Amino acid sequence: MIDINIIRENPELVKSACANKNEPDVVDEILTADAERRALQAEGDELRHRQKELSSQVGAAFAGGDRELAEKLKAEAKALSDSVKALEEKQREAETRWSALLIKVPNIPADDVPVGDASANVILREWGSPPKFDFEPRDHIDLGDMLGMLDMELGAKVAGSGFSLLAGDGARMSRALIAMMLDIHRESGFLEIAPPFLANRQAMTGTAQIPKLEGDMYHFPEEDLFLIPTAEVPITNLHAGEMLREENLPIYYAGYTANFRREAGSYGADTRGLLRVHQFDKVELVKFSHPDKSWEEHESLLAQAEKVLQALELHYRVVLLATGDMSFASAKVYDIELWAPGEGRWLEVSSCSNFLDFQSRRANIRFRPESGGQVQFVHTLNASGVALPRLLVAIWESYQTARGTVQIPRALRPYMHGQEEISPRL
RNA sequence: GGAGAGGUGGCCGAGCGGCUGAAGGCAACUGCCUGCUAAGCAGUUGGGCGGGUUACCGUCCCCCGGGUUCGAAUCCCGGCCUCUCCGCCA
Structure with a gap:
C-alpha cells in the first residue's frame, strides 16, 4: 500500500x-x-x-x-x-x-513512465534479429504435435481446457531450461529457493494479489489457501514481518515453481496451444533492495532476465509499460517479449517490476539503518527469469528446420546430454 | 489423525493480576581508559498510531482474535505456528 x-x-x-x-x-x-x-x-x-x-x-x-x-x-x-x-x-x-x-489504492507510477493505455508503451530496444526461413515456418502447435512434444487434448482430458501436457523431448527441454536458468541466476548471486506452491491469504495480501486478483486464483476454502499465480508470492513473503539487517541488502532469490491462474474472462484471447494456460512453469527472480538503490537494482534485474534469452540466442525486445498496462502494485515495469516466427508475433515472457515500498509496507519488511535514524521499508522487485511455455514456443518456432525438426540451442545442449536436435520419434 | 510441551524486544531469556514496554545476558552505539587489538568502567539503544514548530506528551503492541476484571504479558475461550511421542503416508 x-x-x-x-x-x-x-x-x-x-x-x-x-x-x-x-x-x-x-x-x-x-x-x-x-x-x-x-x-x-x-x-x-x-x-x-x-x-x-x-x-x-x-x-x-x-x-x-x-x-x-x-x-x-x-x-x-x-x-x-x-x-x-x-x-x-x-x-x-x-x-x-x-x-x-x-488497500485499494494502486502504487504510483514513476515519473518516467509514459501515461496511457498499452498503445503508449515504449519499445526501448531489440536484441538479435529474427530468424530467416526459406520455407513457411510452422507454429508451435504443429511442431509440438509432429515431434510428440505437446498434446493439449490430453491436458484437457485430465484437467480441462487450458491445461497443457508436455511429452518426450518437449518435457525434457522444459526441465533442461529450468536447470539452465537457475544455474545462470545462481552464478549471478541469486540464492535458489524451492518454495511452496500454495500460499495463505496474508501472503497473497502482502504482495497485493489480494484484493484485486483474488478471483483469478485457485482457492481451497477448507484451509483458505491459494495456488500461487507466481513465485513472487512465496518468495517475497519469505521476509514478511521481519527487520532485515542493512548490511545484508540487497538480497537476491531465484526460484522455480509451477504457477496457476484461472484466467477467468480471458477466453477468446491466446487460447491456442501454450500461449495462455492455467498452469505453467516459471523461474522467478526476487530482490530486496535498499530504498536508495532500487532503481539501479531494477536495471540490473532486467539485464539478468535478458541473460537467459541471450544465452539461448533468441530475438527479443524490451518494452517500457505505460501506466494503463502495468500492474496494480508496480511503480515501473519492463516487459521482455520474445519473437515467435510461427505465430508471427511478440510474446511476453518476463515482467520486470520495481514495487518500491508498496509491497514491503503491506508485508511489513523493514530494516534499521546502521547510521541510526528511522526504521525504513525495503524496496522489493521481481522479474520472471523467465516463463516456460512461451519460451518453448519461441525456441521451437525459431530453431525449426525445413525438415520439420527443431535444433536445440547451443547453451541448452549440455543440459540435454549433448543432444543437438529434436526429430520425429520413429 | 491421537497425546503432551511451548510461542516474550535485533537475538537469547526471566516474569505468571497493579509499581513491567517488560529483569538479566548478547549485540550495537557513545564517552573514559589503553601503543594497536582484546578486556575493563560509565551511559545509551524497540515498534505502530495520534497530538505539538522543537525538546516533548498520550495511547496501543509480550504469536493472532475474542472474553473476564477498576486493572492482563500474566486468568478464560477460539485460531495459527513450532517441538516431542504414537499412528498413517509420497
Whole structure:
C-alpha cells in the first residue's frame, strides 16, 4: 500500500495515479475516513488515559487499606471502562473502513513512465534479429504435435481446457531450461529457493494479489489457501514481518515453481496451444533492495532476465509499460517479449517490476539503518527469469528446420546430454 | 489423525493480576581508559498510531482474535505456528 501521508499531503498525485492505472479513485473517501479515525483515536486515547489513572488509584487505595474509597473509585472506573469499550468498538470500525480503502489504492507510477493505455508503451530496444526461413515456418502447435512434444487434448482430458501436457523431448527441454536458468541466476548471486506452491491469504495480501486478483486464483476454502499465480508470492513473503539487517541488502532469490491462474474472462484471447494456460512453469527472480538503490537494482534485474534469452540466442525486445498496462502494485515495469516466427508475433515472457515500498509496507519488511535514524521499508522487485511455455514456443518456432525438426540451442545442449536436435520419434 | 510441551524486544531469556514496554545476558552505539587489538568502567539503544514548530506528551503492541476484571504479558475461550511421542503416508 502507499503511505497515507502521500494521500494527505498530495491527494491530486494519488488521484491521477488511480486515473492513469484505471483504478477506482477512493482518495476522498480515504481522507474522510482518515479524519474520522484520527478524531476517534484522540478521543479514545484521552478516555483510556483517564481510565488508567483511575485504575491505579483503585490499586493504591486497596493497598492503603481504604476499602471504602477503593470501592467508590472502582465504581467510577467501571463506568469509564464501559465507555472506553463502546468507543473502541467505533474506533475498530473506523480503522477497518480506513484500511479497506487504503488497500485499494494502486502504487504510483514513476515519473518516467509514459501515461496511457498499452498503445503508449515504449519499445526501448531489440536484441538479435529474427530468424530467416526459406520455407513457411510452422507454429508451435504443429511442431509440438509432429515431434510428440505437446498434446493439449490430453491436458484437457485430465484437467480441462487450458491445461497443457508436455511429452518426450518437449518435457525434457522444459526441465533442461529450468536447470539452465537457475544455474545462470545462481552464478549471478541469486540464492535458489524451492518454495511452496500454495500460499495463505496474508501472503497473497502482502504482495497485493489480494484484493484485486483474488478471483483469478485457485482457492481451497477448507484451509483458505491459494495456488500461487507466481513465485513472487512465496518468495517475497519469505521476509514478511521481519527487520532485515542493512548490511545484508540487497538480497537476491531465484526460484522455480509451477504457477496457476484461472484466467477467468480471458477466453477468446491466446487460447491456442501454450500461449495462455492455467498452469505453467516459471523461474522467478526476487530482490530486496535498499530504498536508495532500487532503481539501479531494477536495471540490473532486467539485464539478468535478458541473460537467459541471450544465452539461448533468441530475438527479443524490451518494452517500457505505460501506466494503463502495468500492474496494480508496480511503480515501473519492463516487459521482455520474445519473437515467435510461427505465430508471427511478440510474446511476453518476463515482467520486470520495481514495487518500491508498496509491497514491503503491506508485508511489513523493514530494516534499521546502521547510521541510526528511522526504521525504513525495503524496496522489493521481481522479474520472471523467465516463463516456460512461451519460451518453448519461441525456441521451437525459431530453431525449426525445413525438415520439420527443431535444433536445440547451443547453451541448452549440455543440459540435454549433448543432444543437438529434436526429430520425429520413429 | 491421537497425546503432551511451548510461542516474550535485533537475538537469547526471566516474569505468571497493579509499581513491567517488560529483569538479566548478547549485540550495537557513545564517552573514559589503553601503543594497536582484546578486556575493563560509565551511559545509551524497540515498534505502530495520534497530538505539538522543537525538546516533548498520550495511547496501543509480550504469536493472532475474542472474553473476564477498576486493572492482563500474566486468568478464560477460539485460531495459527513450532517441538516431542504414537499412528498413517509420497
